[in-house]
Amino acid sequence: MSDSFDFDGRAVPFDAGQSIGAALLAAGVASWRTTRRGARPRGLFCGIGVCFDCLVTVEDRPNQRACLVPARARLQVRSQDGTGRGALSV
Amino acid sequence: MARSPYDVVVVGAGPAGLAAGAAAARAGCTVAMLDAATEPGGQYWRHPPGRLDAVADLHHDLTTYRRLATVVRTSVDLLPGHHVWTVARRTDGFDVHAVRDDREDVVTGSAVILAPGAYDRQIPFPGWDLPGVLTAGGAQALIKGHQVRAGGRIAVGGTGPFLLSVAAGLGTRGFDVAGVFEANSPLGWMRHVPAVARIPGKVAEGVGYGATLARHRIGFHARHAIVAAHGDDRVRAVTVARLDPGWRVVPGSARTVACDTVAVGWGFVPQVELPLGLGCATRVDLDGSLIAVVDERQAGTVPGVFLAGEVCGVGGAALAVTEGEISGRAAAAWLGRTVDWPHRLRRRRRAHRTFAAAMHRAHPMPDGWQTWLEPTTVVCRCEEVTVAEVSEAVDRLGATDARTVKLLSRAGMGWCQGRMCAYATGSLSSASTGCPTDPRPLAERPVAVPVGLGVLARGGDD
Amino acid sequence: MPFVPVPTSSAADVVVIGAGVVGASCAFYAARAGLRVTVLDRGPVAGGTTGAGEGNLLVSDKLPGPELDLALHSARLWREIADEVGGFEYEPKGGVVVAASESALADLNETSAGQRAAGVEAVPVSGTTLREYEPHLAPDLRGGVYYPEDAQVQPMLAAAHLLADARAHGAQVFLGHEVSALLRDGERVVGVVTAARRHPAAAVVNAAGTWGRAVAALADVDLPVHPRRGFILVTEPLPRVVRHKVYAAEYVSNVASDDWHLQTSPVVEGTAAGPVLIGSSRERVGFDRTFSVPVLRTLAARAIRLFPVLAGVAVIRAYRGFRPYCPDHLPIVGPDPRAPGLLHACGHEGAGVGLAPVTGHLLVQVLAGIRPDIDLGPFRPERFA
Numbered sequence: 055m056s057d058s059f060d061f062d063g064r065a066v067p068f069d070a071g072q073s074i075g076a077a078l079l080a081a082g083v084a085s086w087r088t089t090r091r092g093a094r095p096r097g098l099f100c101g102i103g104v105c106f107d108c109l110v111t112v113e114d115r116p117n118q119r120a121c122l123v124p125a126r127a128r129l130q131v132r133s134q135d136g137t138g139r140g141a142l143s144v
Numbered sequence: 145m146a147r148s149p150y151d152v153v154v155v156g157a158g159p160a161g162l163a164a165g166a167a168a169a170r171a172g173c174t175v176a177m178l179d180a181a182t183e184p185g186g187q188y189w190r191h192p193p194g195r196l197d198a199v200a201d202l203h204h205d206l207t208t209y210r211r212l213a214t215v216v217r218t219s220v221d222l223l224p225g226h227h228v229w230t231v232a233r234r235t236d237g238f239d240v241h242a243v244r245d246d247r248e249d250v251v252t253g254s255a256v257i258l259a260p261g262a263y264d265r266q267i268p269f270p271g272w273d274l275p276g277v278l279t280a281g282g283a284q285a286l287i288k289g290h291q292v293r294a295g296g297r298i299a300v301g302g303t304g305p306f307l308l309s310v311a312a313g314l315g316t317r318g319f320d321v322a323g324v325f326e327a328n329s330p331l332g333w334m335r336h337v338p339a340v341a342r343i344p345g346k347v348a349e350g351v352g353y354g355a356t357l358a359r360h361r362i363g364f365h366a367r368h369a370i371v372a373a374h375g376d377d378r379v380r381a382v383t384v385a386r387l388d389p390g391w392r393v394v395p396g397s398a399r400t401v402a403c404d405t406v407a408v409g410w411g412f413v414p415q416v417e418l419p420l421g422l423g424c425a426t427r428v429d430l431d432g433s434l435i436a437v438v439d440e441r442q443a444g445t446v447p448g449v450f451l452a453g454e455v456c457g458v459g460g461a462a463l464a465v466t467e468g469e470i471s472g473r474a475a476a477a478w479l480g481r482t483v484d485w486p487h488r489l490r491r492r493r494r495a496h497r498t499f500a501a502a503m504h505r506a507h508p509m510p511d512g513w514q515t516w517l518e519p520t521t522v523v524c525r526c527e528e529v530t531v532a533e534v535s536e537a538v539d540r541l542g543a544t545d546a547r548t549v550k551l552l553s554r555a556g557m558g559w560c561q562g563r564m565c566a567y568a569t570g571s572l573s574s575a576s577t578g579c580p581t582d583p584r585p586l587a588e589r590p591v592a593v594p595v596g597l598g599v600l601a602r603g604g605d606d
Numbered sequence: 607m608p609f610v611p612v613p614t615s616s617a618a619d620v621v622v623i624g625a626g627v628v629g630a631s632c633a634f635y636a637a638r639a640g641l642r643v644t645v646l647d648r649g650p651v652a653g654g655t656t657g658a659g660e661g662n663l664l665v666s667d668k669l670p671g672p673e674l675d676l677a678l679h680s681a682r683l684w685r686e687i688a689d690e691v692g693g694f695e696y697e698p699k700g701g702v703v704v705a706a707s708e709s710a711l712a713d714l715n716e717t718s719a720g721q722r723a724a725g726v727e728a729v730p731v732s733g734t735t736l737r738e739y740e741p742h743l744a745p746d747l748r749g750g751v752y753y754p755e756d757a758q759v760q761p762m763l764a765a766a767h768l769l770a771d772a773r774a775h776g777a778q779v780f781l782g783h784e785v786s787a788l789l790r791d792g793e794r795v796v797g798v799v800t801a802a803r804r805h806p807a808a809a810v811v812n813a814a815g816t817w818g819r820a821v822a823a824l825a826d827v828d829l830p831v832h833p834r835r836g837f838i839l840v841t842e843p844l845p846r847v848v849r850h851k852v853y854a855a856e857y858v859s860n861v862a863s864d865d866w867h868l869q870t871s872p873v874v875e876g877t878a879a880g881p882v883l884i885g886s887s888r889e890r891v892g893f894d895r896t897f898s899v900p901v902l903r904t905l906a907a908r909a910i911r912l913f914p915v916l917a918g919v920a921v922i923r924a925y926r927g928f929r930p931y932c933p934d935h936l937p938i939v940g941p942d943p944r945a946p947g948l949l950h951a952c953g954h955e956g957a958g959v960g961l962a963p964v965t966g967h968l969l970v971q972v973l974a975g976i977r978p979d980i981d982l983g984p985f986r987p988e989r990f991a
Contacts, residue, residue, distance in 0.1 A: 069291060071192035076290030084275035084378040090843060090880065091528040095377050097275040099525070099564075101282025102187060103180065104263045106559035107525060117559075117842060117920070121285075124182070136845070137880060142915060143845035144741045232899050241899065421897065527879075541651075541766040542773070544781045548650040551657055551762040554879060559842060559922055579782075590897045590924045594842065597884075598917030601907035603899075 059129035061086070068125035075101070075108050075120030086110050086120065086133040093135070109138060150176045150221070152475050153240045153253030155228050155418060158186020160453025160464035160471075161259035162212040167472025168257070169219035171481045176251050177216065178226040178242050180593075184213055186261055187281060188461045190289040199288050202313045204349070208465060223251065227593040231256060231418050238422075238448065248599050255448045255475040258419055258436075259468060262412035262454035264306075265433075266564050267513050267571075268531075271373030271382075272408070273522045280310045280409025287317050298405040299382050301325040301370035303507045306409055308353035308364075314407075315360030322403045324357065325368040325384050327391060327410075328507050339502035343495055345462075370406060371398070371516040379406055391512030410509060412458045413567065417589035419455065422446050426584060429457045430504040432567070434583045440490070442471035443478070450475045459500030466492045511571050523572065524565040526558020534569060538576040546573040547585035561589050613803040615778070618644040620973060621798050621805050623785050623821055624813035625649075626656035627761055627959050628951050630768035631966030632811050634687075637775035639970050644805050645777060646798065648784030651769055652762040654815045655958060658927025659761040660838060660875065660883050662851065663960040666701045666753035669717065670724035672984035673936055673957070676964050678725060679980060681755050683963035691771050694763035695878040701756030701851040702731070702739050704747045704912065711748040714855040718751045727754050742847055742915045756851055758875060761959045768962075788824045788948070795825055795947035809973055811949045816930040818938070818952030822987075825945040829938060830990050831953045833928035835889045837897070839905055840923040841916070843880030851875040852912060853886075863888075868901060872908035874916075881923075882916070884909040886956075893928060931955045932990075939965050939985040941972060949973075950987045 058065040061078065068077035075098045078086060085095035087109055099107040101121050108120040113130050116138030120131075150173075154165040157179035165177045179186070183193050189209045191199050200206055216222060226242035226249060233239075237254040264279040271277070278286075280302060286292050299322040300311045311324045357364055365384070371393060372383040386397035416426055416434050424444040425437040435458075436444055436451045444451050452471040453464035466489055473483040519532035537543040537552040546569050549555060555569045556562030562569070570581035620636050622629045625647035636643045647653060663684050668674040688696035703718075705711035718728040729752040736743050736750050773779055780800070789797035789806060797806035812829075814821040822829035853873040863869055873885040887901050902924060910917045932938060932953040942948045949972065951965050968978040 069192075071195065072290045072292065076286055076292045079286065080290075080292040089528055094273065094528070095275050096273070096525075098278060098282060098286075100263060100279045101285040102263060104560060104563050105279075105525065109559070115918075121282075122180075137843050139842075139844050139847075139919075142742070142847050144847060144849060230897070230899065232897075239899070423896070540770060541763070542769055542779065542781070543766070544650045548652065548657075548762070551652060552766055557879070557881075557923070561923060591921055594920035594922045596918060596920050597839075597841070597906045597910055600903055600921060601910055601917070603903045 057127040156259035157184035163468025171476030276379035283407035312356035441474035463496035524555035629813035631962040633772035680964035704750040
């Protein structure tokens with residue numbers, strides 16, 4: 055029985071040691087953010103933390119690299135749009 | 145004890161870094177080793193934490209890894225989860241600044257050994273920004289480090305021997321691999337038989353990959369490339385085509401291959417920002433990569449700075465280990481320790497470098513890939529800068545070099561600071577301007593990884 | 607060996623040395639005035655300090671006097687250029703100068719009163735009202751002044767568009783060509799020489815910015831332009847978090863300081879593209895390009911002091927540039943009587959982008975034999991003797 059984290063309200067299972075990004079891909083989720091200019095979907099690309107495509111919001115902190123953050127039980131993970139910092143906009 | 149002054153601070157715990165740290169420690173130095181990952185091994189020996197055996201069949205030379213990891217764990221202060229953002233000179237050594245979680249650690253050493261490794265080189269193609277398109281290294285990281293399937297059916301493309309390793313691994317893990325599309329010709333290897341023959345292990349390795357591909361019925365298509373990806377919210381199919389020697393598409397050869405994942409890689413780009421920031425001299429290697437200049441002791445042009453591995457020239461893990469062993473000894477000797485210099489090290493380095501040169505020559509990158517592009521093709525993924533906008537920077541705004549193209553178009557100004565697009569931006573710039581590109585300005589990153597302003601402000605004090 | 611003559615261009619009315627924002631402005635106005643213009647730069651467009659600038663068009667940081675006169679005129683010209691040419695993210699966003707202490711506020715109010723008397727729009731803002739202008743400002747600032755006439759551009763795009771416009775009006779541009787000598791006819795400067803060709807011209811404009819001293823030396827005249835290093839931090843892309851250009855009141859005294867040592871003062875502004883730019887530092891360290899971690903730390907800390915929300919925002923890039931600094935903090939604009947035919951347009955120290963249009967406009971007036979709109983006396987090149 056594997057643990058799971060919460061992604062946009064759905065439970066995503068993971069094996070110990072997997073990153074959030076890997077677990078999302080394994081669950082069939084290919085994208086979890088949209089870009090600033092074209093609102094295009096993005097998910098994993100380089101998988102090793104150098105491309106910054108896989109940015110996701112973890113525990114209310116935006117712009118975390120999903121390929122680097124270890125999955126943990128009951129972690130709150132959210133997809134994000136644009137800069138990921140819309141809450142700061144004035 | 146991350147802030148004690150050390151004799152040697154090693155940046156990177158991949159093959160080169162591990163070998164360097166072990167050698168320096170064996171010579172009597174106090175050594176700290178920083179790496180961004182939680183486990184040592186770098187990309188090459190990436191594995192799930194505590195479960196190397198689960199992926200051992202995907203790996204090579206684990207004996208070396210286990211030996212080095214044991215030495216390092218017992219005689220080196222290993223600092224995982226440390227992302228080095230700069231290395232600064234002091235009067236008496238170097239400060240290595242790293243971000244760890246929400247703080248900065250500054251680790252001081254009299255000498256530094258930089259082994260930061262490399263990442264896959266990318267070139268754009270229409271649809272490469274669709275979800276489901278991964279780098280070859282990313283696909284391999286998923287199976288080596290995270291034991292997952294990336295998706296249903298995967299097409300592998302690009303150039304270089306790494307594609308074989310990735311495809312073989314994917315096949316072993318039960319992926320449905322739609323094919324390997326190598327833009328160059330395997331006959332390129334034949335021209336370099338003497339270089340390959342000096343390293344019999346490489347021949348066996350190549351034969352091994354070929355056998356694995358055959359066993360899993362994975363087609364290997366030379367002189368072919370994935371020239372476009374198609375899909376809506378993710379990739380659903382790719383166009384593959386035959387290429388002429390200049391990498392232009394052979395008319396009539398294009399066909400569609402259904403898949404939902406793509407893995408692409410075109411060689412590797414060494415991470416040179418740390419030596420550049422220190423003022424070390426660099427040069428352009430055979431594969432077009434900017435690398436650090438080192439002498440026969442792996443010393444850079446700044447006293448006290450030693451370098452090993454891909455940063456000295458892309459050449460694979462065995463070369464990296466050898467260079468690491470030399471650099472660790474060299475740093476120790478520079479600090480006054482007595483070290484031994486086994487002949488085998490120089491011999492091995494020479495053989496591996498010769499092999500690496502042969503591989504580079506067998507896998508050139510003619511710029512015909514530029515003909516695959518549409519004006520709307522994204523060049524800079526982070527800032528969504530298109531081919532048309534890069535061209536405009538040259539044609540309308542008068543940019544005469546890649547750095548100016550960057551400043552005017554924003555290509556390379558996003559989160560990844562040009563790591564994914566610098567090669568393409570430089571190539572497109574020089575194609576438009578007719579002037580060759582100096583890769584140095586695009587490779588300089590004084591802030592090598594993002595640092596929170598609060599983290600930066602609080603600084604290395606506790 | 608046969609003599610191969612160096613190619614010679616047909617005579618231009620003016621050669622401009624420097625394709626940064628000031629040189630591009632000179633070329634822009636000269637070409638539009640119908641002059642035959644040649645622009646030369648040893649590097650690319652905006653390859654010098656312009657490529658390291660923030661794009662400030664400020665009146666707020668100038669005390670009443672000749673430089674403020676230039677700034678007010680230049681602000682108007684920038685608006686015209688934005689309408690006429692465009693494409694460089696011109697934002698007439700206004701500036702807010704803030705004071706953290708009562709004494710700083712008192713100084714600021716005195717300064718702004720003087721500026722108002724000189725024709726600058728300057729609106730005092732109480733401590734409690736500051737956050738209506740900038741919601742993310744720290745709540746404990748004493749007060750500030752709002753300057754609606756401050757604006758911002760993307761400086762490299764601005765230089766590139768000005769130069770493109772000059773080209774469209776007939777200017778010739780040679781990038782990657784270093785001027786190695788001047789052509790002389792007796793005392794007169796009658797053109798320049800590069801490795802590739804000779805460029806005869808009725809007039810030569812030294813718009814080489816921080817390297818203006820070296821160009822002046824080609825004419826054996828001394829121009830005391832020195833580098834003053836500055837760093838800028840660039841954040842991750844953000845939505846609009848900072849509405850205006852915001853800086854602390856001590857910025858003005860820093861600019862006016864002769865101190866060799868590090869002067870820092872927080873300057874924070876958003877950009878149309880998303881990242882927030884954070885400055886500012888001034889040091890006289892020659893052309894030392896090394897990044898200084900202590901200075902970057904100070905910039906980060908000062909920015910967070912003004913905008914606490916920035917503490918959680920990432921720096922993804924840093925760059926440095928060398929402002930061209932003159933001992934009396936005024937630029938050098940105008941003809942050089944020590945070398946007839948040579949004019950200078952450099953030494954704008956941190957105000958190059960803002961003052962570029964007026965510099966180009968005034969110089970072209972001089973070239974056309976028209977009395978300049980602003981008296982160039984305070985900016986004359988020979989004033990340092």
